[in-house]
């Protein structure tokens with residue numbers, strides 16, 4: 001059984017003449033224990049997809065299943081980390097109580113809850129911050145608290161929606177490595193949404209590339225990188241450069257088609273590091289020609 005199974009999912013916002021199709025006919029699976037990143041340009045429906053999988057919003061047609069359950073409410077065994085940590089943490093609760101909060105619904109004994117909170121905070125390097133309030137911590141630390149809260153819950157499936165988009169580059173690199181470490185240690189399934197192409201490749205076992213207008217699956221590719229990754233050496237591997245260039249080219253070509261200008265990317269095109277269509281900022285050497293499936 002796949003941990004996540006999305007079948008022919010369509011999501012429309014609004015009705016009648018004002019209806020807008022955010023996603024059309026999206027199908028994919030995430031295997032148990034896999035880390036799948038979903039990348040695509042702004043407005044391609046990444047957040048919409050994640051909300052449908054999380055059961056926070058109904059699909060217009062098609063299904064999303066998590067651990068075999070149709071996601072028509074937040075499924076058991078699932079946790080979500082959002083981009084906006086400042087809104088997901090309770091400012092009036094100390095860090096330890098924030099992490100403990102979702103555990104109350106699990107019917108655990110107090111000692112077990114305490115142990116889970118302590119271990120989760122330790123695994124994100126915040127063991128000494130349990131008595132602080134979230135607003136006394138930096139943005140990166142607050143996002144680590146949000147991750148600790150998800151970890152303490154011990155979900156089988158973790159959904160992450162652009163969780164590092166609001167932190168500085170160095171903090172982001174640390175949080176990416178934390179995510180990979182947690183994934184390896186826990187064996188949980190992670191669905192990670194990002195608009196950052198480099199991040200999508202660096203983090204994942206497999207990348208699902210979305211297109212816009214309407215949102216749909218453009219292609220997917222396995223990431224052929226070592227399991228143990230390092231921000232400097234991994235990102236300079238020829239295979240990393242090749243795969244991120246390939247993702248960028250797919251997105252660029254699809255954006256050109258969506259904008260009615262034909263396939264904008266050729267084999268010699270420079271490739272943006274970010275999935276938002278715009279001027280190229282990459283120095284990636286000779287990307288490979290786009291192919292249908294990596």
Ligand SMILES: Nc1ncnc2c1ncn2[C@@H]1O[C@H](COP(=O)(O)OP(=O)(O)OP(=O)(O)O)[C@@H](O)[C@H]1O
Pocket residue numbers: 013014020021022040041042043044045046047048049195
């Ligand atoms: N509540 C809503 N009502 C109407 N349209 C919406 C709503 N939420 C999203 N949309 C539209 O659906 C499309 C997909 O939006 P969504 O936020 O899922 O994209 P995204 O890929 O996550 O974008 P970004 O990367 O900018 O966060 C967009 O065209 C957006 O305007």
